[in-house]
Amino acid sequence: MKRFFIAVLLLLVAGTIAYVALNRTDVADGTAPPIAGAPPSSDLLARGEYLTKAADCVACHTVADSGKPFAGGVALRLPFGTIYSSNITADPKSGIGGWSDEEFVRAVREGVRKDGRHLYPAFPYTSYTQLSRSDVLAIKAYLFSLPKIRQLNRPNDLAFPFNQRWAMGFWNAAFFNSQRFVANPAQSPQWNSGAYLAAALGHCAECHTPRNLGYGLEHGNELAGEELQGWRAYNITSDAKYGIGSWSDGDIAQYLQTGHAAGHASASGLMGEAVAHSLQFLNPDDISALVVYLRSVPAREGKHPVDVDANAAPALASIDAAPGGDNVAANAQGLKLFEGACASCHQWNGNGQQTPYASLLGSRGVNDISGANVTQAILQGAKMRIDNTDVFMPAFGMAYSDTEVAAMTDYVIEHFGGKQGTVTADEVATRRQL
Numbered sequence: 566m567k568r569f570f571i572a573v574l575l576l577l578v579a580g581t582i583a584y585v586a587l588n589r590t591d592v593a594d595g596t597a598p599p600i601a602g603a604p605p606s607s608d609l610l611a612r613g614e615y616l617t618k619a620a621d622c623v624a625c626h627t628v629a630d631s632g633k634p635f636a637g638g639v640a641l642r643l644p645f646g647t648i649y650s651s652n653i654t655a656d657p658k659s660g661i662g663g664w665s666d667e668e669f670v671r672a673v674r675e676g677v678r679k680d681g682r683h684l685y686p687a688f689p690y691t692s693y694t695q696l697s698r699s700d701v702l703a704i705k706a707y708l709f710s711l712p713k714i715r716q717l718n719r720p721n722d723l724a725f726p727f728n729q730r731w732a733m734g735f736w737n738a739a740f741f742n743s744q745r746f747v748a749n750p751a752q753s754p755q756w757n758s759g760a761y762l763a764a765a766l767g768h769c770a771e772c773h774t775p776r777n778l779g780y781g782l783e784h785g786n787e788l789a790g791e792e793l794q795g796w797r798a799y800n801i802t803s804d805a806k807y808g809i810g811s812w813s814d815g816d817i818a819q820y821l822q823t824g825h826a827a828g829h830a831s832a833s834g835l836m837g838e839a840v841a842h843s844l845q846f847l848n849p850d851d852i853s854a855l856v857v858y859l860r861s862v863p864a865r866e867g868k869h870p871v872d873v874d875a876n877a878a879p880a881l882a883s884i885d886a887a888p889g890g891d892n893v894a895a896n897a898q899g900l901k902l903f904e905g906a907c908a909s910c911h912q913w914n915g916n917g918q919q920t921p922y923a924s925l926l927g928s929r930g931v932n933d934i935s936g937a938n939v940t941q942a943i944l945q946g947a948k949m950r951i952d953n954t955d956v957f958m959p960a961f962g963m964a965y966s967d968t969e970v971a972a973m974t975d976y977v978i979e980h981f982g983g984k985q986g987t988v989t990a991d992e993v994a995t996r997r998q999l
């Protein structure tokens with residue numbers, strides 16, 4: 566019992582220290598490496614616009630099709646409840662129009678609001694902490710140049726004790742390291758630019774790095790894959806089997822810029838948003854820097870390894886217009902549902918019709934026996950605009966029952982991945998709520 570009280574006391578002290586530290590005015594700067602596509606600091610608004618896109622601010626702070634850019638209200642569903650993003654327009658009452666430079670920098674890099682209360686790490690300050698002060702202020706200048714939108718922030722829906730913001734002091738003490746980006750002199754300038762783009766601006770780790778029981782990032786397992794909001798953000802380490810080590814430089818670059826890499830993947834869900842709102846706007850030299858950096862990430866298997874079979878026998882035995890090689894008796898319902906809803910676009914051999922984004926062979930989604938991304942794609946569909954072209958898949962969530970979606974998902978995994986899917990109706994019901 567005595568040890569318990571000592572542990573609690575130490576935790577309270579650590580939390581208090583963290584609270585005090587995070588409520589200081591942070592004016593320290595970092596030095597960002599050159600970002601090829603970012604205009605010089607003398608052109609503040611243009612630089613701010615580029616950095617805002619590179620940081621993908623719009624994806625979390627703009628409700629799709631609302632016509633209210635950066636006004637907040639996006640639901641971020643987490644294991645402990647739902648957080649709604651805040652209004653970051655320059656409106657002085659409902660937005661951040663009354664924030665000083667120091668207050669904005671502190672929020673972005675330290676996770677502390679103007680009123681001194683902690684932000685939740687759904688806002689990726691754990692990555693943005695690496696940004697230079699000048700880059701943060703360029704983003705602020707750009708946001709303040711946009712129309713002010715009056716929209717009050719929606720209260721979060723979090724269970725106790727996660728709704729206690731003061732407790733974030735303890736979380737920060739355990740999992741947050743306030744630090745600026747420091748160039749690695751042993752690496753090339755291109756690598757350092759890629760590291761800054763990926764780790765700080767693009768905050769790739771926030772989706773692709775596994776989290777521990779405290780929802781902190783497992784930095785020893787960087788970019789090895791994680792699941793959030795019902796979608797799998799797959800392994801993007803250099804592992805040749807479970808990551809992207811077997812992809813060519815061109816494959817990685819094409820995927821980042823267009824959301825599609827032939828024979829590997831088509832982006833959807835959260836990654837689709839990242840491509841549509843952020844990555845497609847990056848300068849080709851910045852995309853190349855990202856590729857160089859990703860190539861250097863140590864190979865890791867991750868906790869959700871997916872072994873890809875790009876030559877699944879049932880798909881190879883099929884032609885565009887007709888299936889072949891299926892064990893029809895095993896999942897006749899799934900086959901019938903795929904025939905009615907999916908085959909006309911994806912085709913039985915998985916090549917896709919009308920658009921390469923409809924191709925299925927070789928993707929980790931159809932090889933993942935959990936069926937997470939296939940299920941979500943069926944339920945939610947896909948919609949993104951890439952280089953003035955709309956990429957669209959209709960949502961079928963309202964058209965089919967949980968049992969039917971499970972059967973369809975398992976069929977897709979068997980036919981295009983050569984594996985036995987494990988999706989149940991109960992799992993589909995859970996994913997509908999995400």
